[in-house]
Amino acid sequence: MKVLAVLYNGFKAAIEEPRLLGTVENKLGMDRWLASRGHEFVVTSSKDGPKSDFEKHIVDAEVLITTPFHPGYLTRELMEKAKNLKICITAGVGSDHIDLNAAVDHKIQVLEVSGSNVTSVAEHAVMSMLLLVRNFVPAHEMIERGDWQVSDIARNAFDIEGKTIGTIGAGRIGYRIMQRLLPFNPKELLYYDYHEIHPEAESAVNCNRVGTVEELVSQCDIVTVNCPLHEGTRGMINDHLLSTFKPGAWLVNTARGAICDEHAVARALASGQLRGYAGDVWNVQPAPKDHPWRSMKNPLGGGNGMVPHYSGTTLDAQARYAAGTKSILQNYLDGKPQAHQNVIVGTGKYETTSYGIH
Amino acid sequence: MKVLAVLYNGFKAAIEEPRLLGTVENKLGMDRWLASRGHEFVVTSSKDGPKSDFEKHIVDAEVLITTPFHPGYLTRELMEKAKNLKICITAGVGSDHIDLNAAVDHKIQVLEVSGSNVTSVAEHAVMSMLLLVRNFVPAHEMIERGDWQVSDIARNAFDIEGKTIGTIGAGRIGYRIMQRLLPFNPKELLYYDYHEIHPEAESAVNCNRVGTVEELVSQCDIVTVNCPLHEGTRGMINDHLLSTFKPGAWLVNTARGAICDEHAVARALASGQLRGYAGDVWNVQPAPKDHPWRSMKNPLGGGNGMVPHYSGTTLDAQARYAAGTKSILQNYLDGKPQAHQNVIVGTGKYETTSYGIH
Numbered sequence: 001m002k003v004l005a006v007l008y009n010g011f012k013a014a015i016e017e018p019r020l021l022g023t024v025e026n027k028l029g030m031d032r033w034l035a036s037r038g039h040e041f042v043v044t045s046s047k048d049g050p051k052s053d054f055e056k057h058i059v060d061a062e063v064l065i066t067t068p069f070h071p072g073y074l075t076r077e078l079m080e081k082a083k084n085l086k087i088c089i090t091a092g093v094g095s096d097h098i099d100l101n102a103a104v105d106h107k108i109q110v111l112e113v114s115g116s117n118v119t120s121v122a123e124h125a126v127m128s129m130l131l132l133v134r135n136f137v138p139a140h141e142m143i144e145r146g147d148w149q150v151s152d153i154a155r156n157a158f159d160i161e162g163k164t165i166g167t168i169g170a171g172r173i174g175y176r177i178m179q180r181l182l183p184f185n186p187k188e189l190l191y192y193d194y195h196e197i198h199p200e201a202e203s204a205v206n207c208n209r210v211g212t213v214e215e216l217v218s219q220c221d222i223v224t225v226n227c228p229l230h231e232g233t234r235g236m237i238n239d240h241l242l243s244t245f246k247p248g249a250w251l252v253n254t255a256r257g258a259i260c261d262e263h264a265v266a267r268a269l270a271s272g273q274l275r276g277y278a279g280d281v282w283n284v285q286p287a288p289k290d291h292p293w294r295s296m297k298n299p300l301g302g303g304n305g306m307v308p309h310y311s312g313t314t315l316d317a318q319a320r321y322a323a324g325t326k327s328i329l330q331n332y333l334d335g336k337p338q339a340h341q342n343v344i345v346g347t348g349k350y351e352t353t354s355y356g357i358h
Numbered sequence: 359m360k361v362l363a364v365l366y367n368g369f370k371a372a373i374e375e376p377r378l379l380g381t382v383e384n385k386l387g388m389d390r391w392l393a394s395r396g397h398e399f400v401v402t403s404s405k406d407g408p409k410s411d412f413e414k415h416i417v418d419a420e421v422l423i424t425t426p427f428h429p430g431y432l433t434r435e436l437m438e439k440a441k442n443l444k445i446c447i448t449a450g451v452g453s454d455h456i457d458l459n460a461a462v463d464h465k466i467q468v469l470e471v472s473g474s475n476v477t478s479v480a481e482h483a484v485m486s487m488l489l490l491v492r493n494f495v496p497a498h499e500m501i502e503r504g505d506w507q508v509s510d511i512a513r514n515a516f517d518i519e520g521k522t523i524g525t526i527g528a529g530r531i532g533y534r535i536m537q538r539l540l541p542f543n544p545k546e547l548l549y550y551d552y553h554e555i556h557p558e559a560e561s562a563v564n565c566n567r568v569g570t571v572e573e574l575v576s577q578c579d580i581v582t583v584n585c586p587l588h589e590g591t592r593g594m595i596n597d598h599l600l601s602t603f604k605p606g607a608w609l610v611n612t613a614r615g616a617i618c619d620e621h622a623v624a625r626a627l628a629s630g631q632l633r634g635y636a637g638d639v640w641n642v643q644p645a646p647k648d649h650p651w652r653s654m655k656n657p658l659g660g661g662n663g664m665v666p667h668y669s670g671t672t673l674d675a676q677a678r679y680a681a682g683t684k685s686i687l688q689n690y691l692d693g694k695p696q697a698h699q700n701v702i703v704g705t706g707k708y709e710t711t712s713y714g715i716h
Contacts, residue, residue, distance in 0.1 A: 010509035017513040069508050119519050123542065127492055130485035134672065139638075139665035140495060143652050148644035150427050150668050151368035155375040159674040161477050183537045184481065280497075286506035294501050307497035310508050314492065316517040 002084070003034060003329070004061035005043045006054050006072035007091075019315045021322040022067060022091060028322045030329070037333065047072040055081075063332070064088045065325060069309045071097035071285060079106050087332055091325040092117055092312050095344050096229035096256055100355055103345045110345040111338060113324030115172060117312035121254050122176035124280060124311030125224050128252040129165070129181075131305050132276035133158050133222065138302035156275070156300050166190035166220040168213060168236075169227030169255065170197055171354065177224060178205040192216040193227075194357070214244050222250045225279075229256035230356040237261065242268040250303075253279035254311050257293075266292040269303055278305025285309055360442070361392060361687070362419035363401045364412050364430035365449075377673045379680040380425060380449060386680045388687070395691065405430040413439075421690070422446045423683060427667045429455035429643060437464050445690055449683040450475055450670050451530075453702050454587035454614055458713055461703045468703040469696060471682030473530060475670035479612050480534035482638060482669030483582050486610040487523070487539075489663050490634035491516050491580065496660035514633070514658050524548035524578040526571060526594075527585030527613065528555055529712065535582060536563040550574040551585075552715070572602050580608045583637075587614035588714040595619065600626040608661075611637040612669050615651075624650040627661055636663025643667055 010023030021029050027043045034041040042061070044053035047070070054072045058064065062084045066072040074088065076099045088098055090112035103110050131137065135157040142153065163186055167174040170191035178189050182205050189207040191197070196209060210216045213236065217223050223245065227233050237251070237260040245251075251274055253260055262283055268274040275298055282291065286308070293306050312321075324342075331338050343351040350358045368381030379387050385401045392399040400419070402411035405428070412430045416422065420442045424430040432446065434457045446456055448470035461468050489495065493515040500511065521544055525532040528549035536547050540563050547565035549555070554567060568574045571594065575581050581603065585591050595609070595618040603609075609632055611618055620641055626632040633656055640649065644666070651664050670679075682700075689696050701709040708716045 008508050010513075011507075013509040013513040020509055020513050022512075023509055119543075120517050123488060123518055124492060127485065127488035127494065130481060131489060131494070134482060134485055134669070136485065136489070136665065137498060139668060140663065142666060143645075143664045146647040146652065148666050149369075150366050150666050150671065151371040151378055151381055153666060153668045154380075154671045154673065154676070155368075155371040155378050157668060157672040159478050159672050160481055162674065179541045183541065185477075287501075289504040294504065305498065306501045307494065308500060308506050308508050308511060310497060310511045310515060311492070313508065313512045314515040314517050315512065316520065318512070 001063070002040045002042060002057065002061045003063040003065065004054070004057045005041070005065040006047050006070065007043060007045060007067060008070035009045045019318065021318045022069070022313055028065070028091060028325055030322075030326055033326070045070060058082045058085065060084050062086050063329065065091055066097060067091045067313070068094040068097065069285070069313050074098045076102035079103065079108065087111065089325055089328050091321045094228060094256065096355070100345055100350070104348060104350060107348045108345070109343070109347060111328050111342045112344060113321045113328065114341040116321040116324045117317035118172040118176055120314050120317040121173050121311045122180060125173070125177050125226070125252050125254045126180045128254065128278035128305050129222055129224065129250065130160060132250045132252070132278050132303065133160055133163070135302055137305060156302060160184045160186065162187050163221040164188045164190065164219055165222040165224070166192070166210070166216045167224045167226050168192050168216065169225065170207075171195070171226065174224070174226035175201065175205070177226065178207050182206065190216055190219060195353070213241065217241060217245045217249070219246070220249060221246060222252070225251075225253040225255045225259055227255055227259070228355050229258055232356045233259050235259070235261050237265065239264040239267070242273060245273065247273055248275045250274070250276040253277070254281060257282040262292055266296040269296045269298050272299045274298070274303070276303035276305065280307045280309045280311045282309065359421070360398045360400060360415065360419045361421040361423065362412070362415045363399070363423035364405050364428065365401060365403060365425060366428035367403045377676065379676045380427070380671055386423070386449060386683055388684055391684070403428060416440045416443065418442050420444050421687065423449055424455060425449045425671070426452045426455065427643070427671050432456045434460035437461065437466065445469065447683055447686050449679045452586060452614065454713070458703055458708070462706060462708065465706045466703070467701070467705055469686050469700045470702055471679045471686065472699040474679035474682045475675035476530040476534055478672050478675040479531050479669045480538060483531070483535050483584070483610050483612045484538045486612065486636035486663050487580055487582065487608065488518060490608045490610070490636050490661065491518055491521070493660055495663060514660060518542045518544065520545050521579040522546045522548065522577055523580040523582070524550070524568070524574045525582045525584050526550050526574065527583065528565075529553070529584065532582070532584035533559065533563070535584065536565050540564065548574055548577060553711070571599065575599060575603045575607070577604070578607060579604060580610070583609075583611040583613045583617055585613055585617070586713050587616055590714045591617050593617070593619050595623065597622040597625070600631060603631060605631055606633045608632070608634040611635070611639060613639060615640040620650055624654040627654045627656050630657045632656070632661070634661035634663065638665045638667045638669045640667065
């Protein structure tokens with residue numbers, strides 16, 4: 001049996017740091033285990049185009065392992081060539097790089113390591129809010145270049161306390177963000193989700209549900225995106241929706257880049273309609289060198305908190321998702337049932353409503 | 359009566375942003391009010407050396423207003439020349455730029471706007487921990503320069519969850535930091551302070567007191583400094599104490615720069631004994647262009663989260679400390695009692711133990 005994994009290269013870092021499990025070099029720590037069971041394990045970072053290792057090996061792989069950080073995009077077209085493919089495992093959370101409808105049609109299961117890095121992402125989102133609202137990046141750059149002018153920083157620095165904060169999506173990550181924000185004493189915590197939070201969980205974080213995305217963004221000083229990418233959320237944050245935000249709001253997106261229209265966000269930041277935008281997700285990964293989100297700024301020269309996609313791949317998270325990936329694969333090999341919360345697409349049908357209601 | 363205020367220049371920013379109250383231009387919003395009461399109000403940023411406005415006007419001022427962000431250093435020598443000086447008001451929190459023992463001897467009262475920016479500083483400290491532990495600065499710089507190499511960031515990125523975090527000082531700021539950290543699920547919250555926290559407050563944040571600073575730092579993954587600067591804390595974090603930290607710990611100091619030996623910190627970061635250092639306070643302010651904290655890095659090229667001193671001067675904080683300064687001055691002018699928590703030095707004696715036990 002062939003197991004194919006598309007991971008990112010770690011190079012020198014992966015040799016020096018064995019806890020970088022999610023790299024080509026360290027192979028999710030599963031190399032010897034799969035060999036001992038007699039399986040072929042192909043690990044590559046080459047993922048784009050017909051000459052890539054991904055397209056070469058997908059034709060006879062039975063198991064495909066991918067990550068959201070360096071996604072191998074499994075299209076319907078590729079699936080049609082993947083005659084042996086039975087199961088796709090996302091080492092992490094977020095399987096939008098796989099055509100899920102096509103997986104249903106081809107009876108290919110899709111699983112992810114639910115919960116493995118939700119805490120990591122929630123921490124990153126709260127950090128991103130703090131550093132935008134408190135105007136950290138221009139302040140640090142001022143120190144690096146040898147300057148000192150407090151008023152130029154303070155004029156656009158605020159506290160989180162007393163702000164209205166809303167999450168689009170209140171699942172495992174969105175809820176954890178609200179838990180972490182509560183002692184910062186926000187004015188109000190709001191959420192939009194088609195699932196209602198259990199009343200006890202709702203009162204534990206003192207949050208309120210609103211009926212539409214428009215209603216949410218029009219009331220919030222800070223908006224955070226914590227929903228999966230699917231047909232219903234792709235391009236959701238566009239010129240129109242951004243025009244209904246409170247002027248000067250901050251937007252944090254650690255969900256998926258393609259939920260936002262990249263040019264609309266850059267325009268809103270340049271005009272000051274957004275005071276800041278931060279996150280680690282991009283509509284294409286790796287992001288091209290000229291992607292507007294690398295250099296976009298607000299009218300005062302700040303408001304950009306972008307990083308590469310790594311919030312869910314801290315060393316702490318890698319330990320969790322490597323273990324979770326192995327566990328899913330072990331269940332598959334042994335014919336044991338999978339933990340329900342990890343199953344996105346079962347054999348021929350969706351097992352979750354996280355990727356839209358089908 | 360002459361009121362002298364030493365504030366920072368806001369220049370264009372202060373003209374464009376009237377909420378920058380703590381600037382020379384916007385004069386804490388007290389200009390008209392003091393004029394209407396017939397007082398002379400001198401506001402300047404010129405504070406260093408015998409030709410500065412500060413030294414020129416201190417000789418006949420009755421009230422001195424200063425801030426920690428651009429401190430007018432009131433030495434014993436200057437106090438001896440300040441024949442009319444009756445009261446020093448710190449617009450903010452932290453009055454270490456005033457020789458408090460000399461103020462006792464000269465029967466000059468020292469007050470500060472206690473609590474006015476403790477939330478702002480606590481938020482900054484939590485942000486600083488997150489961005490060090492999660493390796494934000496190298497990640498953002500990677501995006502700015504057009505690169506994308508997740509493993510180079512992830513190899514030194516961790517979660518706050520599960521870490522042991524300790525505060526040196528558990529007063530208004532230290533306690534607020536623990537409140538905000540609690541839902542991040544640290545392994546343990548520890549504090550060192552010569553005041554014991556009330557048992558109810560202690561159990562509310564599930565923290566434990568340790569008996570010495572050495573005992574604290576040897577157990578912690580993350581250490582945060584939240585005590586005032588006084589004779590007992592100046593230079594406390596030196597080569598010796600840093601050698602007792604857990605190897606690879608992170609240190610956040612938003613209290614006062616001179617609590618740390620600047621060269622010892624830079625050495626510990628360069629060697630990797632510290633994985634990161636962040637904060638907004640410096641032993642001299644403005645920091646000179648060649649201050650080692652501007653450019654120091656850990657062996658992987660990150661770990662520096664320094665900014666100019668502004669955490670307590672967000673626009674939200676400025677509104678609070680401007681109002682508090684006015685209220686203290688109004689009490690003084692009207693002969694009304696001051697709120698006890700604002701009084702550092704009363705007439706001829708310390709009224710707080712925050713600056714050491716005298």
